[in-house]
Amino acid sequence: MRPVSGDGSTQSKPHAMGMIRPAQTSGDQNSEARITLTLPRNAYFMSGIRDFTLQMVMNMTGFSEQWAFRFQSVVDELCNNAIEHGSGPGTEIKATFISKPNESIEILVEDTQTGMVPRTAEDMRKILKDRLSEDHLQSTSIRGRGLAQIVYSWTDELKFEDREDSKGLRVRAKKYLSKS
């Protein structure tokens, strides 16, 4: 099993509820682009995030259409986990896309660790390890396939980090073009 631990990252400023909007964009067509979206804790917005992911990966990264669809699933699963497990009512989650054209695409999803059962980075590493050791073909559960079977399978790096301000969890998932 490849490593699932990680180091620190950057923070973004909070944004208003009820909107999805880019918090930060940078880069021209050939340099690294970073796009941050802040969205309310509501899966209603995920359809738009999926559309955005698909178009962005197909148009900005050099990845094939197949990998654009795969990354769309990765983003959807990570954001849904953050919404369902990592966020309480009235909070937001943050999704940051980092595209290095012809090199890699990375998604960072940050929650506020205010869900019913707050999970630390260490908790998430253990959950992933446990799920990877299960025989998924024998699984009778409705849940539990997203992280271990979709996100882990379709990324090259998967890292869980406690945010520097101790106010949430950050998950980083990265895919390299050379390994696609």
Add this chain to the structure above:
Amino acid sequence: MTKITTTIEPISLGDELKDVRIVKFDGQLDETNVDIEAQKIYQIFTESKKKVVLIFDLSNLTYLNSKSIGYISDWNSKAIESSGKIFVACAHDNVMDVLRVVGLTNIIDFHLTVEEAKLSAMNV
């Protein structure tokens, strides 16, 4: 809520012991709608006294998430409990890709067309 339409059409394959339905999803199955749509499928298992055979026509399904896949796996278990089976037909490449990565292609029969799935369903 993400747009999804589920249609369930009973068909006859000439065997009165089987309750055969074609289930067609139009749209996307995701966190906002799958729990509601799933109840329509569970209702078949609750009401039917026969072998339940479901043919899922995915020709107009453009996305499904991991929870949707969990439901398909559970419906497969319920169909087997009734001595029936489920089949999946006409899945888009991206849908097939995600079904494959979670291993569903190892436990469920997949077909290129609904007609092919019907032929297989006759042997259940």
